[in-house]
Amino acid sequence: MKSLLFWLLLPLFLAWAATALWVQFPGARAPALGALVVAVAVVVWLRLGPGWGWTGLAVLVLCLSGWYFSLVPRQDRDWAPDVSRIVRGEVAGDIVTLENVRAFRWIDADTADEAWTSRRVDLTKIEGADMITSVWGNPLIAHLLVSFRFTDAPPVTFSVEIRREKGEKFSALGGFFRQFELALIAADEDDIVQWRAVPRAEEVRLYPLTLTPDQARQVFLQYVDLGNDLNRKPRWYNTLTSNCTTVVWQLSKVLSPDLPLDPSLLLSGRLPEYLDKFGALAGEGTLAEKRGRALISARARAMPPGEDFAAWIRP
Template identity: 40%
Template sequence: MSGGLLWIGRFLLRALLFLVVALSAVWIGFCLYFQLPLPDIAKSIAVLAWALFAVAILTLEIARPSWRVRGLYILAIIVFAAWWSTILPTNDRDWRPEVAHGVTGTVDGDIVTLSNVRDFDWRSDTDFTERWETRRYDLSKLATVDLVLGYWMGPQIAHTIISFGFTDGQHLSFSAEIRPDKTQEFSALAGFFRVFNLVLIAADERDVIYVRTNVRREDLYLYPIEMPQAGMRALFLSYVESGNALAARPKFYNTLTTNCTTVVFRLIRALDPGLPRDYRILLSGYLPDYVFEHQGYRTGLSREEFRARAAISALALAAGNTPGFSAAIRPPTGLAGALPVDKP
């Protein structure tokens, strides 16, 4: 009996080692593909060589397991890790115009001065008038916080924006985004492998929503967040702190762990640590259900009605690029239902 258990234990250990080697080899292969500073042909040869090495290790693990062979693979992992640690984020590249500047700010009592607030006039994704402005906001005039979700690659994934409204009619939005340089195009797969930086964009709401609804024709939904004024202030300041931190110490964007939704969730959770973790933070397209389930009062609406009343794309298309854009995308009666993240 003990001999049988010993055999099973050895088998499970070998199976686990095989799985670890196989998965790590695939991951390293992608890392090499996306990060080796080589011409495409040389890069392909390097990835092929790594694949052959990994297959040889796996074959020997099946046919003739040996700690020498395993040690050789561990040595390869160490060499890879040493190289991987040299790939660092940077703020010093020739960035695409729409992400050329991350927001930074200073605070003096109720007055926040933000540098690099984006206010583009968009005609198409490649035709626009650039404007980066310095703006001042009075936090005593904070009136609303809205969660905006934009769908652009199916129902599972949505881009997340937090938008603040003030009693003087201003609306400012914060959007955590990838920061490609002028040679790069977005790739969700590449986003796992330190290809893109993370940037926090502060933008006039007409800019950041209009480009998605009227130029890219994405489906956008706006959900008010129920929050006392003190909570709005704390959340706004947390974005200012995040922008300053990214300017001082850049970070990589990660498709799974450091993206537009996870950044927003971490900021809101800092205000209410009791806000539960949920798979819908990663599959951000399902956030409306999360909002619906964790609101603090009854809306009187079904899930479908709650979501339908949040749709703003048709309103944005009708409004066009006008000064009254923010008012036009909000129904006069508002939306019932909100997500409480800070209670008075």
């Protein structure tokens, strides 16, 4: 039985270790994987020869897991411009001053006139919130943004994202293996929503939520706290446990502590179905009718120059 367990655990650990090395050493994959193969060969020899296979496997597991868990998230990498800053906020009663609010104007999907601004918002002026989903391929996978509307100011949109270095691309696999830090971006809709709907040509939907102004205020402040926390102490992005959907779910638990886990936290394209089940999507009709009304991509692409983007995309 112990022998069978050994030969089951060894390939499982080998698969994990090989993937971790592949992700963490993109410029030196051959030597890293070669060293792993040699180490595993030694463990196999110890098992078949002297009989110290378990000892060899334990040493290998301790060394590689010790290296992996010693990796710490950082603030000082050479970041891609669109995630180079994380929003932070100062709360003084009902007034919140946000720093590092992104206000890029995108020329195409990869190029923008870059600008970072400050915003001062009055929490008593929040009138509601919208969930925005953006799909670029598999309809079961969507990026999630939350936009807060004010009676006296343009909306502020929050987006939980991977914090890429220059030249890096998103990798779901890398997101499991500490390739990316977690970023919270605050932006105006002319930037972050227009970018996804127009130059990136994604399928973007805007769902008004049934949050009361007081509930929207609580979630807004949770986003501010998250941004401040990430500025103080960086965290790893994780494809499974710390992504755009799971973070929003965690923030929303301030409103409903017993909010249940659901497969839509992984298949984020199904999140509207999950929220509609709990009455969180505003409007009349079936979910299919709400999905149809929520689609804003075509409207965004048809907007004439000079129009107010936030007003234009809303019916």
